[in-house]
Amino acid sequence: MSTIKDVAKTANVSISTVSRVLNNSGYTSQDTKDRVYHAVEKLNYQKNLVAAAMISKQTATLGLIIPDIKNVFYGDLTRAVEDTAHKLGFNVILCNTDNDLNKEREYIEFLVQKGIDGIIFSTPEVEDKNIRELVKAKPDLPIILLGSEVDGAKVDQVLVDNFQGAYLATEHLLQLGHQQIGYISGQPESYSTIERQKGYETALKDYGISPSEENIILDEFKVDSGYKNGKKMLSQENRPTAIFAGNDAIGVGVYNAARELGLRIPEDISVVGFDHSLFSEIVYPKLTTIKTPIQEMCEKAVQLIVEIAEDKKNFKETITFEPTLMEQQSTQALSKEVIRKIQ
Amino acid sequence: MSTIKDVAKTANVSISTVSRVLNNSGYTSQDTKDRVYHAVEKLNYQKNLVAAAMISKQTATLGLIIPDIKNVFYGDLTRAVEDTAHKLGFNVILCNTDNDLNKEREYIEFLVQKGIDGIIFSTPEVEDKNIRELVKAKPDLPIILLGSEVDGAKVDQVLVDNFQGAYLATEHLLQLGHQQIGYISGQPESYSTIERQKGYETALKDYGISPSEENIILDEFKVDSGYKNGKKMLSQENRPTAIFAGNDAIGVGVYNAARELGLRIPEDISVVGFDHSLFSEIVYPKLTTIKTPIQEMCEKAVQLIVEIAEDKKNFKETITFEPTLMEQQSTQALSKEVIRKIQ
DNA sequence: GTGAAAGCGCTAACAG
DNA sequence: CTGTTAGCGCTTTCAC
Numbered sequence: 001m002s003t004i005k006d007v008a009k010t011a012n013v014s015i016s017t018v019s020r021v022l023n024n025s026g027y028t029s030q031d032t033k034d035r036v037y038h039a040v041e042k043l044n045y046q047k048n049l050v051a052a053a054m055i056s057k058q059t060a061t062l063g064l065i066i067p068d069i070k071n072v073f074y075g076d077l078t079r080a081v082e083d084t085a086h087k088l089g090f091n092v093i094l095c096n097t098d099n100d101l102n103k104e105r106e107y108i109e110f111l112v113q114k115g116i117d118g119i120i121f122s123t124p125e126v127e128d129k130n131i132r133e134l135v136k137a138k139p140d141l142p143i144i145l146l147g148s149e150v151d152g153a154k155v156d157q158v159l160v161d162n163f164q165g166a167y168l169a170t171e172h173l174l175q176l177g178h179q180q181i182g183y184i185s186g187q188p189e190s191y192s193t194i195e196r197q198k199g200y201e202t203a204l205k206d207y208g209i210s211p212s213e214e215n216i217i218l219d220e221f222k223v224d225s226g227y228k229n230g231k232k233m234l235s236q237e238n239r240p241t242a243i244f245a246g247n248d249a250i251g252v253g254v255y256n257a258a259r260e261l262g263l264r265i266p267e268d269i270s271v272v273g274f275d276h277s278l279f280s281e282i283v284y285p286k287l288t289t290i291k292t293p294i295q296e297m298c299e300k301a302v303q304l305i306v307e308i309a310e311d312k313k314n315f316k317e318t319i320t321f322e323p324t325l326m327e328q329q330s331t332q333a334l335s336k337e338v339i340r341k342i343q
Numbered sequence: 344m345s346t347i348k349d350v351a352k353t354a355n356v357s358i359s360t361v362s363r364v365l366n367n368s369g370y371t372s373q374d375t376k377d378r379v380y381h382a383v384e385k386l387n388y389q390k391n392l393v394a395a396a397m398i399s400k401q402t403a404t405l406g407l408i409i410p411d412i413k414n415v416f417y418g419d420l421t422r423a424v425e426d427t428a429h430k431l432g433f434n435v436i437l438c439n440t441d442n443d444l445n446k447e448r449e450y451i452e453f454l455v456q457k458g459i460d461g462i463i464f465s466t467p468e469v470e471d472k473n474i475r476e477l478v479k480a481k482p483d484l485p486i487i488l489l490g491s492e493v494d495g496a497k498v499d500q501v502l503v504d505n506f507q508g509a510y511l512a513t514e515h516l517l518q519l520g521h522q523q524i525g526y527i528s529g530q531p532e533s534y535s536t537i538e539r540q541k542g543y544e545t546a547l548k549d550y551g552i553s554p555s556e557e558n559i560i561l562d563e564f565k566v567d568s569g570y571k572n573g574k575k576m577l578s579q580e581n582r583p584t585a586i587f588a589g590n591d592a593i594g595v596g597v598y599n600a601a602r603e604l605g606l607r608i609p610e611d612i613s614v615v616g617f618d619h620s621l622f623s624e625i626v627y628p629k630l631t632t633i634k635t636p637i638q639e640m641c642e643k644a645v646q647l648i649v650e651i652a653e654d655k656k657n658f659k660e661t662i663t664f665e666p667t668l669m670e671q672q673s674t675q676a677l678s679k680e681v682i683r684k685i686q
Numbered sequence: 687g688t689g690a691a692a693g694c695g696c697t698a699a700c701a702g
Numbered sequence: 703c704t705g706t707t708a709g710c711g712c713t714t715t716c717a718c
Contacts, residue, residue: 044480046452046455046456047456048456048458049456049457049458050393050396050397050402050457050458051397053393054393054394054397059393059457060457061436061457068422069412069418069421069422069425070415070418070419070422070621071418072413072415072418072621074418075412075413075414075415075417075418076413078412078437079411079412079413079439082412082437082438082439083439086438086439086446086449086450091436091438091453091454091457092436092437093404093434093435093436093437094421094425094435094436094437095425095429095434096422096425096426106429107429109389110403110434111434112389113389113390113391113392114392114393114402114403114404114434115391115392115393137387223621223624223625252625255627256625256627259627278413278415278566279625281566282566282595282599282622282626283625284598284599284602
């Protein structure tokens with residue numbers, strides 16, 4: 001592979017001139033430019049970005065840390081992040097942590113040593129101490145929290161209003177006449193779980209209903225978990241007539257549980273999900289869900305981190321996007337028939 | 344951030360000694376080692392991998408080029424690749440091309456300039472000329488084709504026996520008595536589409552049935568495409584009694600189409616998918632599908648590429664994994680009742 | 687406008 | 703066993 005030296009030689013200029021031409025820095029005559037470009041073409045020269053990075057301290061690479069790319073939610077998110085990064089001239093290194101703090105630490109260390117320009121953390125747990133420590137140890141490293149807050153970490157954040165989303169979901173069910181509304185959600189340590197629970201409980205209270213413990217199950221944001229816990233919840237004596245699932249995957253699990261118990265959706269049981277992922281579209285009937293502007297959130301997150309990396313902006317901000325209710329076919333008004341059955 | 348110089352100073356040795364200790368190269372006394380390690384700890388020193396890469400020409404980074412991470416199949420694949428890479432001490436840069444050759448070329452160029460240690464291409468199209476050119480331009484760059492071949496590109500390959508998988512799927516349906524078997528699959532330019540079609544047609548012929556054009560539709564490997572084309576195919580006069588879907592996503596689309604047409608699965612129509620992705624497990628009834636050892640394939644692919652990167656092994660190999668039939672609930676013997684209805 | 691030279695942080699001969 | 707030295711390929715002063 002040819003280097004800048006070769007280009008300089010065949011263009012009959014010095015390497016600094018080549019550098020100037022290629023980076024559009026400083027003045028160069030048109031004639032020199034032409035000669036350099038010709039040489040570049042002739043030699044099929046490609047800049048060695050490693051060497052450039054050594055001086056500029058910029059690698060045009062971002063780290064993206066998520067729990068698990070197999071989860072369709074992170075598929076959507078990662079795609080949006082990667083697309084935006086690519087548009088801005090950055091690559092992204094993908095890291096799956098399974099919410100394992102040790103794994104996360106390894107990744108962080110590796111990324112830092114590689115001189116990446118910033119790290120986007122998507123939905124780490126609230127107690128994530130790696131992030132706290134990283135912020136302290138490398139205050140100049142651009143960091144974005146995407147989708148969740150971390151206790152004691154003052155960094156830029158791009159969030160969705162989980163409380164509001166959950167409130168909308170629950171209120172929708174309440175307005176349909178449901179009173180016994182279950183909440184099946186993910187990891188209790190997750191920011192999303194926590195915030196959504198607050199929204200759920202607040203909506204209930206606002207409608208004069210006190211949340212009861214039997215109607216709340218926290219486990220994992222997965223289909224299996226929705227299935228298992230859906231079955232448990234729907235087998236109760238006085239079962240809920242509606243379920244607010246912490247995400248669409250859980251919603252799908254609840255569908256399967258309902259089917260096995262001979263309950264029809266939405267006739268016998270209403271279900272609301274969260275995320276408006278592919279899941280909500282492919283199940284039958286289509287899952288009513290909370291739609292979050294995930295695309296815009298990711299774009300914003302990447303724009304922000306690039307901005308920080310380049311401008312060293314010296315203040316932290318938190319941007320919160322509003323979710324909306326996406327009413328589809330899995331919810332309907334509580335019927336007298338169901339009320340009779342339950343009692 | 345402290346450098347090797349700082350460590351050398353506080354440990355009271357030369358920088359080459361520090362390098363030796365940290366890389367375990369050459370001899371160093373225990374005493375020196377201790378002093379260096381202490382200094383490292385005291386200064387919280389972290390090696391600058393960019394500088395190291397400049398000399399070693401190794402970045403411990405791999406590129407993974409796929410069509411679209413939103414597609415659950417690539418979610419599974421990417422996770423397996425990333426996990427294995429991580430175990431071997433490599434990071435992976437994710438690139439989504441949407442099978443767009445221009446985008447792919449951009450990514451390749453960028454990755455090469457960044458000095459990545461190898462590129463894994465998952466399911467590029469058969470005619471992908473970027474790969475052919477890359478192989479010619481950079482014969483020393485480790486490249487693996489994962490899941491599909493590319494015309495005229497002699498590189499290491501890790502494949503699944505698509506022909507055999509499709510044969511198994513079709514034979515399974517034939518043995519259940521189905522004669523009219525549809526094939527709805529993905530992009531006609533895709534290696535998987537092509538190979539699977541061959542297996543499908545060969546099975547038919549082996550059972551004395553000649554493939555007919557109306558029973559074959561090639562479109563995209565997506566739910567929507569399965570839905571749209573499933574509807575088309577199942578609305579025909581003399582509709583198939585079974586459908587072999589080119590992948591699970593298409594299978595899910597076919598489910599939705601069948602439901603809209605009032606056809607029950609498997610009573611009225613049998614369906615077989617391909618991949619054994621999450622899709623096949625979450626639909627009702629569970630989708631009979633072809634299971635591929637995707638995990639092992641990805642592990643092998645990464646092991647291979649790392650081996651090539653480190654040892655410069657000078658021969659190319661192709662490893663083909665065998666798929667198996669995963670019989671679930673979406674297929675059943677052709678009933679007289681259905682035969683009557685169709686005619 | 688252009689070239690010479692220093693140096694980014696590290697590795698790897700080569701002496702000693 | 704350890705230190706000195708010469709780069710890796712590039713950017714960036716600083717002269718001219």
